[in-house]
Amino acid sequence: MTGTTGAALGAPAERREGRQKVTGAARYAAEYAPPGRVHAWPVPAAVARGRVTGVDTSAALALPGVLAVLTPSDAAGLAAPEDGTLAVLRTPDVPHRGWCVALAVAETPETARAAARAVRVDYAAKPHDAGPAEGHPDAYEPEDVVGQPGRVEYGDPEAAYAAAEVRLDVTYRVPPLHNHPMEPHATTAHWDGDRLTVYTSTQGGTTVRSVLAGMFRLPEERVTVVAEHVGGGFGSKGTPRPDVVLAALAARHTGRPVTLAYPRRYLPTVAGHRAPTVQRLRLGAHPDGRLTALLHEVTTQTSRVNEFVEHAAVVSRVMYATPSLLSTHRVVPLDVPTPSWMRAPGEAPGMYALESAVDELADALGTDPVELRVLNEPRTEPAGGKPFSSRHVVECLREGARRFGWAGRDPRPGIRREGPLLLGTGVAAATYPVQVAPSTATAEARPDGTFVVRINAADIGTGARTVLAQIAADALGVPLDRVRTEVGHSDLPPAPLAGGSSGTASWGWAVHEACARLAAHPEEGPTVRADTTGKADADSPYARHAFGAHFAEVAVDTVTGEIRVRRLLGVYAAGRILNARTARSQFTGAMIMGLGMALTEHSTLDPAFGDFPEADLAAYHVPVQADVPDIEADWIDEHDSHLNPMGSKGIGEIGIVGTAAAIGNAVHHATGIRFRELPLTPDRILAAPPYQG
Amino acid sequence: MTSAPRPGQHSEVTLRVNGKPHTLRVDHRRVLLDLLREELGLTGSKKGCDHGQCGACTVLVDGRRLNSCLLLAVALDGSEITTVEGLGGDGEEPHPLQRAFLDRDAFQCGYCTPGQLCSAVGMLAEAAAGHPSHVTDPGAPSGRPVPLDRTEIRERMSGNLCRCGAYPRIVEAIEDVIP
């Protein structure tokens, strides 16, 4: 495989769209206003399960400025989507509370909102079951979770655990969590005859195009999807959401361009969420700390619309050498909103539980938690036995320990006091798989000596334009300022989504290939097209993962129950880092989301109502400035020739993996109390026996 | 069951936005954020929640930072509004804080950024005018400029959410422009 040798890769190049973003010129989906554009407002289902028996639209339609109210069956003529969450307004059935049962369209957002409120919906409600999943009779073991078996077992884990000299049996809980990107899901749709254009907030415009073409029975070339700037997604915009279908439908229905910007508090029920998990961990070990058994059993839930399994147990197939392993999932379909991808699905909750349990084992053995991890370092991937393409988790732990000042740490919990504060430090490892998908891209040589790279990549805040230009410049052997990139438009060469930390690897591979060929064979130009199908998706003989380590210092207020993170450090081994500036921002940003997972982010699936009481940003607490201390993220040089031509691993998600465990472990070190349910809010701290009253 | 248009649902207001006067007949339900975005085409101000919970819509009203999603436009007759589009004034050069955001990579997706910028400009003026915050030493003399250390900046900028987690870089960018 040819490596890139130029000067652009790795450099801290400034974001190319930065100027537009700081001046307010960057346009997001709801900010396109084709002439005559009107606004839509959804009506969410007010029952958790049942049927719509009637929709009275007369009061809504009587409001001046109302164009239409779409009702169940208005989308009946569309082809059935593969993704059940997009099957809105096709039938009167209500699969969960918050499901869209009508859509008001009006000249202004104010009128659309008033009209939606004036719509009267009658339901035949049916009894619903919204859990909890724990102990539920309908739990089953899914065959497949994210392309892996739902269950992996080797050795005789039950027997090995029973025979272990040291045993730990603990259960950890992670609540439902919401993505809440700052830009709510939104689409502006516009028909020109039988051509459909949507400006939409998505992590993958190519998929949006094929889904809309399928549902509206159009050839793909009649559908244009524009997503120039996307205000975050963190997984919730990884698949098309109801807004894009509803906006297109309403635009066709009214003959006017329509913007549907989902109200913030409706998002938790329609935009996916991280499903809650209950994770039982059993660790068996020799007295010296070597594992003899690792059992990781996850119970989670999904909706009746789609099966989505939060695959939290897969991390136990990767992390530690063990002669016996059980890694399994059980899922319960309920009458609840459909869970979906949220930053590091599976890995984030899974490593919270596993890395907390490993800390508990270290505590039980009286071993340093860094050393316990080093002791259990596997030579090959524990499940499957493939060699690692590269694995530097020990180096991350050692380098992190050095920078954090871990050496000489007194392991005794609950002894460092500062007035009412108890102080502690904690560590956890991190891992995230290397994923990569085939992509196409073109590179064009212009007569003026510049180059244009075109690819329908999505820049959701990662800096895709910038890093792809860096990849192109080095492959072409030209300075960075001679390369322009075009992304975020479906007229560009098709590309996979920004998700699974795979965007840069997938797109970059195609960009690299097009540019390298153009440089080597200018006569093939001026435009060279590359397609990495067959290469990017080829089976690898290697287990490929990024790794890292997180270190945290906390202060726990024994009077108020408040936990403050004082320091947070992440050290990563993620292949070649392609842009030092934007990479650092992604790492620290994900660590902050991990801090939120540990301390502030909490949602509840209310069994009586079947949805989330914590639906808006006043009730669901994403971390704010004052929650966030000095955070440091760095990486070690890693050279891995088994990845892609750039030698990169994905970096968008690993920062959230293990962060909550490092903070939780620090809280134990501070207090001597093991809290096993997130988030670690003051009420939970104060409910612990020593702090009551 | 119809609701006929009641009289008095619209009124005329005059606002100056980024130095330019605008006289508009506004729906009484219309908030400043929607007026900017839908009527004036100034889409730099963002709608993150429409409920005063995120700060994405922060603009300067007569020099004070406010959540424009909570301000009824009809009540703002005669106000002077500055949005992210107007921070740099008439010149080509961005405001020094905009430059600092670029230098520090103080954003990722950019959706919270206009609100962060307007909020920070307003915040610097508040501190200079001696407004205390929750973390200001209560014993400090009132009315004197409050020195802005990181704790002060973080406290004062906590009304502006950033889901991308650009917070540490935003603090650095603000520090860069503190005189």
Ligand code: FES
């Ligand atoms: S949009 Fe105004 S505070 Fe969120």
Ligand code: FES
């Ligand atoms: S930069 Fe994305 S929310 Fe702040």
